[in-house]
Structures are given as structure tokens and as C-alpha cells.
Amino acid sequence: MAMANAAVDVLGVGHAIVDILAPTTDAFLTEHGIAKNAMTLVDGFRADMLGRSMKGAVEASGGSAANTMVGIASFGGTAGFIGKVNDDRLGQVFIEDIRSSGVAFDCAPAKGKVATASSHILITPDGHRSMNTFLGCASALEDADAAPARVAAAKILYVEGYLWDTDAAKAVIRAAISRAKAAGRKVAFTLSDPFCVGRWRDEFKALLESDIDILFANEAEAKALVESDRFDVAFQALRAWGKAAAITRSEAGSVVLDAGRVHILEAEPVAHVADTTGAGDQYAAGFLYGYARNLPLDTCGRLGGLAAAEVISHIGPRPQTSLKSLAAKAGLL
Amino acid sequence: MAMANAAVDVLGVGHAIVDILAPTTDAFLTEHGIAKNAMTLVDGFRADMLGRSMKGAVEASGGSAANTMVGIASFGGTAGFIGKVNDDRLGQVFIEDIRSSGVAFDCAPAKGKVATASSHILITPDGHRSMNTFLGCASALEDADAAPARVAAAKILYVEGYLWDTDAAKAVIRAAISRAKAAGRKVAFTLSDPFCVGRWRDEFKALLESDIDILFANEAEAKALVESDRFDVAFQALRAWGKAAAITRSEAGSVVLDAGRVHILEAEPVAHVADTTGAGDQYAAGFLYGYARNLPLDTCGRLGGLAAAEVISHIGPRPQTSLKSLAAKAGLL
Numbered sequence: 001m002a003m004a005n006a007a008v009d010v011l012g013v014g015h016a017i018v019d020i021l022a023p024t025t026d027a028f029l030t031e032h033g034i035a036k037n038a039m040t041l042v043d044g045f046r047a048d049m050l051g052r053s054m055k056g057a058v059e060a061s062g063g064s065a066a067n068t069m070v071g072i073a074s075f076g077g078t079a080g081f082i083g084k085v086n087d088d089r090l091g092q093v094f095i096e097d098i099r100s101s102g103v104a105f106d107c108a109p110a111k112g113k114v115a116t117a118s119s120h121i122l123i124t125p126d127g128h129r130s131m132n133t134f135l136g137c138a139s140a141l142e143d144a145d146a147a148p149a150r151v152a153a154a155k156i157l158y159v160e161g162y163l164w165d166t167d168a169a170k171a172v173i174r175a176a177i178s179r180a181k182a183a184g185r186k187v188a189f190t191l192s193d194p195f196c197v198g199r200w201r202d203e204f205k206a207l208l209e210s211d212i213d214i215l216f217a218n219e220a221e222a223k224a225l226v227e228s229d230r231f232d233v234a235f236q237a238l239r240a241w242g243k244a245a246a247i248t249r250s251e252a253g254s255v256v257l258d259a260g261r262v263h264i265l266e267a268e269p270v271a272h273v274a275d276t277t278g279a280g281d282q283y284a285a286g287f288l289y290g291y292a293r294n295l296p297l298d299t300c301g302r303l304g305g306l307a308a309a310e311v312i313s314h315i316g317p318r319p320q321t322s323l324k325s326l327a328a329k330a331g332l333l
Numbered sequence: 334m335a336m337a338n339a340a341v342d343v344l345g346v347g348h349a350i351v352d353i354l355a356p357t358t359d360a361f362l363t364e365h366g367i368a369k370n371a372m373t374l375v376d377g378f379r380a381d382m383l384g385r386s387m388k389g390a391v392e393a394s395g396g397s398a399a400n401t402m403v404g405i406a407s408f409g410g411t412a413g414f415i416g417k418v419n420d421d422r423l424g425q426v427f428i429e430d431i432r433s434s435g436v437a438f439d440c441a442p443a444k445g446k447v448a449t450a451s452s453h454i455l456i457t458p459d460g461h462r463s464m465n466t467f468l469g470c471a472s473a474l475e476d477a478d479a480a481p482a483r484v485a486a487a488k489i490l491y492v493e494g495y496l497w498d499t500d501a502a503k504a505v506i507r508a509a510i511s512r513a514k515a516a517g518r519k520v521a522f523t524l525s526d527p528f529c530v531g532r533w534r535d536e537f538k539a540l541l542e543s544d545i546d547i548l549f550a551n552e553a554e555a556k557a558l559v560e561s562d563r564f565d566v567a568f569q570a571l572r573a574w575g576k577a578a579a580i581t582r583s584e585a586g587s588v589v590l591d592a593g594r595v596h597i598l599e600a601e602p603v604a605h606v607a608d609t610t611g612a613g614d615q616y617a618a619g620f621l622y623g624y625a626r627n628l629p630l631d632t633c634g635r636l637g638g639l640a641a642a643e644v645i646s647h648i649g650p651r652p653q654t655s656l657k658s659l660a661a662k663a664g665l666l
Binding site: 230231232235236239252253255262263264265266298 | 563564565568569572585586588595596597598599631
């Protein structure tokens with residue numbers, strides 16, 4: 001799996017979203033008709049209304065692939081991000097956060113007046129998170145965002161399955177993939193969500209056969225892909241596929257495979273799980289960092305597990321400790 | 334893995350032990366100096382004393398390999414057992430129980446006056462089991478017990494690692510193994526216990542290289558064998574070994590391998606875990622039954638998981654429901 005020379009380890013493509021988090025009560029959820037402990041898509045009007053009602057909110061840039069790129073930078077890797085924000089206040093927040101994390105971001109702001117994506121997240125005293133996501137302009141990617149030179153500059157192109165829901169984003173992703181292939185780069189893909197797999201199963205399977213070199217899935221997503229409730233059925237299918245895959249299994253750790261190799265890895269111990277948001281994103285960060293640096297396959301998986309353990313030990317989807325020093329302390333780098 | 338014709342599926346060799354179970358209080362444990370939730374070896378004097386002190390005790394034949402043979406019979410397989418009891422009351426209990434379960438048992442009673450093995454098991458209200466095992470005559474196996482015709486009559490010879498602690502038993506096992514090999518049979522072995530692995534690591538490793546075709550280990554035993562705290566290190570070592578292995582992981586299911594194949598199997602769901610004693614023994618029963626009948630490797634592991642789930646859902650180390658009908662209901666047979 002030796003990687004061709006390239007300027008950047010990984011270039012991510014995904015939804016650019018700013019999380020707006022506030023503590024709340026169950027009564028607030030009931031009053032505002034919010035589904036508890038779930039992710040609900042909302043429109044701009046409702047997002048504004050929730051924003052005005054939430055007291056003591058804090059903002060934190062998020063988005064699945066964006067979180068992963070920030071994790072790669074925290075490992076000391078180099079990363080860029082393709083995503084769309086508007087020229088509004090939340091767009092500025094997103095850009096400042098991702099750049100200050102050391103991730104290159106150069107996409108032009110969205111055309112038109114659709115606002116930057118946000119997710120209003122209410123945290124009840126029992127620790128549950130009720131998310132209200134307004135996708136805004138996040139999927140309005142343009143061909144220029146995936147310019148050939150930008151794509152060719154990264155060893156690995158990493159694509160978030162969530163983006164597959166709009167034709168515009170899909171077209172840009174297909175262009176980015178063919179440009180990555182033409183430049184001899186690897187293409188990595190995350191299935192993102194079991195419902196997402198349900199909507200796009202056949203297209204995802206076709207992509208796997210034609211273009212994807214590295215697949216990320218959690219157990220539920222892998223099972224959804226093969227339409228089985230048995231983990232082993234998904235595992236056998238990915239082994240037969242024959243390329244690199246990492247399947248995460250929460251507290252049961254992960255299974256990584258590549259060509260004939262299989263590693264069964266335990267989860268890193270975590271003293272207290274504060275918030276599981278972002279575990280999969282940070283796992284992908286560790287794995288991709290290791291893979292881009294030609295580290296052994298089991299080390300890639302262990303770097304993923306280490307990053308996932310860090311992010312679930314506190315609230316918020318991005319690392320709060322240098323992943324590079326954690327990995328060094330664990331003897332992995 | 335097609336099996337040669339033979340009269341019996343599996344012949345087990347192990348300690349013949351009768352369990353004596355009684356409910357008790359923490360105060361009783363303290364008063365009698367019994368280590369809670371552990372297995373302690375005791376002598377005959379202490380076993381008698383405990384027997385006299387325990388109120389409302391029930392007897393249930395046990396022993397690891399013996400339990401496995403009973404499980405194989407419950408699947409509709411054919412099994413025999415080599416073990417040693419004395420011509421005393423508990424010896425009669427053991428023989429009657431194993432024969433009435435459909436397992437052939439023809440070993441002569443022990444010479445001398447050492448009593449049949451027993452394990453006095455105290456169950457506290459929190460469900461913990463404190464075991465006081467008197468091995469008695471259980472390891473006093475004789476060469477005639479492993480007569481060539483008896484060994485050659487079984488497709489698979491299954492040996493309990495626990496027996497490795499005495500030279501007499503070890504000599505009989507070595508003879509049985511060479512007779513099984515001479516007859517073209519398979520040899521299966523269970524590591525039994527991580528402390529047992531610690532005592533006999535080098536001899537077990539030599540046995541693996543020279544004689545064993547099918548290995549059973551739980552996660553702790555497999556890690557002890559390779560002296561690593563990482564499951565993947567044990568898994569890679571057993572893959573490199575290249576023969577059949579089943580590694581059980583409690584609620585995380587099991588991993589089975591054979592030549593190039595690997596299956597990662599989930600645990601069967603259990604509504605309420607009443608008593609985990611015997612889970613590994615019954616897993617081995619399901620696996621060996623399937624293996625002897627040339628069923629696919631993943632089916633062998635799933636039969637094991639099914640039998641383990643049955644036995645942990647009630648108190649006592651032997652199945653209380655027909656494993657054959659459970660397996661049929663699950664679509665595995």
C-alpha cells in the first residue's frame with residue numbers, strides 16, 4: 001500500500017456544519033416538539049426559531065469528514081477539506097475553526113442566500129443529545145471545489161456518504177473520484193449512517209466495485225450494506241471485496257482488513273464515556289493518518305481506536321488533546 | 334475437513350467431577366474461610382467438612398470435557414467419555430448421569446481408596462459461585478482407559494487441558510493422542526484455564542505444533558498462550574498456526590478459523606444470564622458436533638454459540654433443553 005508522493009495526506013469532502021449546543025430540560029423538548037436522542041432534519045425557519053429559544057448555547061464546528069480532517073491534523077498529518085459554507089457569521093466560524101486546526105480550506109462561499117448549515121443540539125440532564133440539523137448550503141458543492149490540482153495534491157481522497165443525498169454534490173464527488181484515480185491516488189469512503197446506506201445501497205455497492213480503495217463502516221452500516229443482521233456476513237463480503245476496510249464496533253473494538261490480512265482489535269479503554277458523537281470520524285482520522293504514512297494495518301486500526309477513545313471521553317466531536325502525543329505515549333508512532 | 338468413518342463423533346477425556354451446589358450467605362463464606370467467586374482446590378478432609386455444613390445441597394454431575402460430551406449427545410451426536418471415578422456413591426451418581434445423557438462410559442473404577450472428585454459450590458444471593466474442588470481420583474487415568482479400539486472408534490479425540498497437571502494423566506493422554514493419530518482421527522484440545530496455560534505454556538505449544546488439529550480457548554487463555562494482552566496478537570498466532578481454532582469472547586461472541594477461513598460471530602442473545610458456568614464447555618460441544626458432521630465452519634461456531642447461550646440461561650453446567658431442537662429452530666440443522 002505504499003503511497004505515491006503527494007503534498008497532503010488526506011483531502012476530505014463533506015458537509016460543513018456548525019453545531020450549536022445548549023443544555024436543556026425534557027420540558028423544553030416537549031414544548032418545542034423535538035424528538036429526543038435522535039437527529040432530525042429541519043428547515044431554516046425552524047433552525048432560527050430554535051436558535052432564538054436556546055439559552056447559553058456554545059458553537060463548535062462539526063461535520064463528519066471535517067471532524068476527520070481535524071483529527072488527522074491533530075496526529076501531525078496534513079489535510080485539506082472541501083465543503084460549502086455561505087458568507088455569513090456561521091460560515092466564518094466554520095472557516096476560522098477548521099483553518100486554526102491546521103486544515104487547508106479554500107472553497108469559495110456558496111452562491112445564493114441559503115445559510116451555512118447548523119445543527120442545534122439540545123443536551124438533557126441525562127446526557128442525551130437531540131439534534132436538529134439544517135443542511136443549508138452544505139451540499140451545494142461546485143466543480144471548482146474539486147479542482148484537479150487540489151485533488152491530485154492529496155494521497156487519499158476521503159468522501160462522506162452523507163453527501164450522496166443531492167445530485168449536485170454527487171456530481172462533484174464523481175468528478176473528484178475520477179480526478180483522484182487519474183492522479184494515481186487512493187479513494188476512501190465512509191458509509192456514514194445505516195439510513196444513508198438504505199437510501200443508496202446499490203449506488204454505494206457500484207462505487208465499491210469501481211472506485212473505492214478504503215471503506216469505513218460501523219457495524220450497523222456494514223450490516224445494512226449486505227442486508228443481514230449477522231456481522232460475519234458483512235465481514236465475509238468485505239473480505240471477498242478484497243480492498244482495505246475498517247469496521248468499527250463501539251465497545252467491541254474494530255476489525256480491519258486489507259487484501260489477505262485481518263486484524264481484530266479491542267477498543268481502547270475509556271474511564272468515562274461523556275459523548276459518543278464523532279467516534280467514527282476520529283477512528284477514520286487515525287486509520288487514514290496511519291494508512292497515508294504506510295504504517296502497518298494493525299497500527300492504523302489502533303491509531304483509530306486511540307482517537308475514538310479520546311473524543312468520546314469529552315463533549316464535542318473534535319479532539320481536545322494532541323492525538324500525536326497520545327499516539328506517541330501509546331508507543332504507536 | 335471431511336471426517337473418516339468412525340462409530341462415534343467425539344471421545345472426551347477429562348476430570349469426572351460431581352458438583353454439590355447449595356445456596357448460602359456471605360456470612361457462611363466468611364465463617365468457613367471460602368474465597369468468594371473463585372475456584373479453590375481443597376483436600377478430601379475439607380470437602381467432607383463442607384459437605385456436612387451445606388444445607389439443602391443438590392448434586393449435578395460436571396467436569397469440563399464430560400459436560401461437553403453431554404452437550405454433543407443433546408445435539409443428537411454420539412459421544413464417549415474417558416474419566417476416573419471411584420466405586421463410591423458420587424462415582425455412581427456420575428456414571429448414572431453421564432450414561433443417562435446418552436454418553437458411553439466404560440472406564441474401570443479407580444484402584445485404591447481415593448474418593449470420586451467433587452466440587453462444593455456455594456451460591457450467594459448475588460448469584461456468585463464459590464467453588465471448592467477436591468480432585469480425588471479424577472486424574473488417576475490408566476492406559477487401559479484409552480484402549481486403542483476405543484480411541485480409534487471416535488472421529489475426534491477431545492482433551493481437557495486441566496488434566497495436564499499430573500504425570501499419570503499426561504501419559505495416558507499422550508498415548509491416546511498417538512493412537513488417535515495412528516487411526517487417522519482428529520485431536521481437539523481445550524486450554525481450560527489461563528492459570529493452566531501459565532503452568533504448561535511450553536508443553537501446550539509443543540502439543541499444538543505436533544498433534545492438535547482443533548484448539549478451543551477463551552480470550553484470556555489465548556492471550557495467556559501468546560503472553561500478550563492484545564487479542565489480535567493471539568488471533569494472528571493462531572492464524573499462522575493454520576489449523577482449526579475457536580476463540581470464545583463471552584458477550585462479544587467468538588472467532589473461528591481453519592486454514593484460510595476466518596469467521597467473526599456474534600454471541601446469541603440471552604434474556605437473562607443466570608450462571609456462566611459451562612459456557613465454554615457447551616460452545617465446544619456445538620462446534621465439535623458440527624465439525625464431526627462436516628458442517629461449514631461458521632455453522633460449527635454458531636452451534637457453539639447457541640449451546641453456550643442455553644447453558645448460561647439457567648443454573649448448572651449441562652443443557653436443560655434439547656440442543657438438537659434449538660439448533661433446528663434456529664435453522665442451523
